[in-house]
Amino acid sequence: MSALVLVIEDEPKIAALLRDYLVAAGYRVGLRDTGAGAIDWVHEQAADALLLDLMLPGTDGLAICRGVRARSDLPILMITARVEEIDRLLGLELGADDYICKPFSPREVVARVRAVLRRASMRADPQPDALELDDERFEARVRGCRLDLTPVELRLLRKLSRQPGRVHSRAQLIDAAYEDHRVVSERTVDSHIKNLRRKLAEVGVDPIASVYGVGYRYEPDLPDDASTRST
Numbered sequence: 001m002s003a004l005v006l007v008i009e010d011e012p013k014i015a016a017l018l019r020d021y022l023v024a025a026g027y028r029v030g031l032r033d034t035g036a037g038a039i040d041w042v043h044e045q046a047a048d049a050l051l052l053d054l055m056l057p058g059t060d061g062l063a064i065c066r067g068v069r070a071r072s073d074l075p076i077l078m079i080t081a082r083v084e085e086i087d088r089l090l091g092l093e094l095g096a097d098d099y100i101c102k103p104f105s106p107r108e109v110v111a112r113v114r115a116v117l118r119r120a121s122m123r124a125d126p127q128p129d130a131l132e133l134d135d136e137r138f139e140a141r142v143r144g145c146r147l148d149l150t151p152v153e154l155r156l157l158r159k160l161s162r163q164p165g166r167v168h169s170r171a172q173l174i175d176a177a178y179e180d181h182r183v184v185s186e187r188t189v190d191s192h193i194k195n196l197r198r199k200l201a202e203v204g205v206d207p208i209a210s211v212y213g214v215g216y217r218y219e220p221d222l223p224d225d226a227s228t229r230s231t
């Protein structure tokens with residue numbers, strides 16, 4: 001059976017457009033035009049992904065995202081009206097899998113849905129690149145090859161790899177990597193990530209993708225990822 005994609009969107013034209021494109025792409029679609037009761041509704045469906053508008057009557061998208069995430073690992077794509085909003089949403093650590101800004105191209109949305117579904121299926125098989133983290137010995141290995149990581153690099157890798165496919169902002173990564181919460185610039189994170197990627201490349205993998213303007217995500221073995229925001 002084809003994947004079921006739920007769409008919670010109160011603007012009828014946008015909802016119909018999304019439904020038509022998703023159906024044309026071979027998905028089954030469930031539509032809802034209000035946030036009221038949406039969390040229970042989502043849990044009653046055996047859905048594979050959720051497209052969730054931020055501004056909704058009843059319960060807003062933030063509360064729905066939190067409510068759904070508290071009970072399941074369902075891939076969630078948040079739809080926002082403003083690109084500036086995405087940074088704020090990331091800071092809230094909602095656990096959404098991707099963010100789409102209006103106005104959007106429906107083709108782009110379908111590509112993003114396909115990408116989150118692919119990443120979700122990898123989550124079921126969590127270590128396709130055979131990454132092993134040994135917190136006690138402060139070691140990381142890929143396919144048995146030991147990586148020579150600094151403690152900060154190890155913590156960044158642990159944070160990213162525990163939630164494959166999920167976007168992490170630089171601020172979230174700073175929190176994860178520095179236990180003493182000292183002030184670290186976002187540029188410093190970029191340079192640690194750069195070193196980490198170089199060390200991973202030495203053992204033949206490149207699982208960390210930058211998400212333009214936002215942060216990073218861990219995507220093991222995704223050569224054909226259609227997401228245009230990954231570089």
Ligand code: CA
Binds near residue numbers: 010011053054055056
């Ligand atoms: Ca809306």
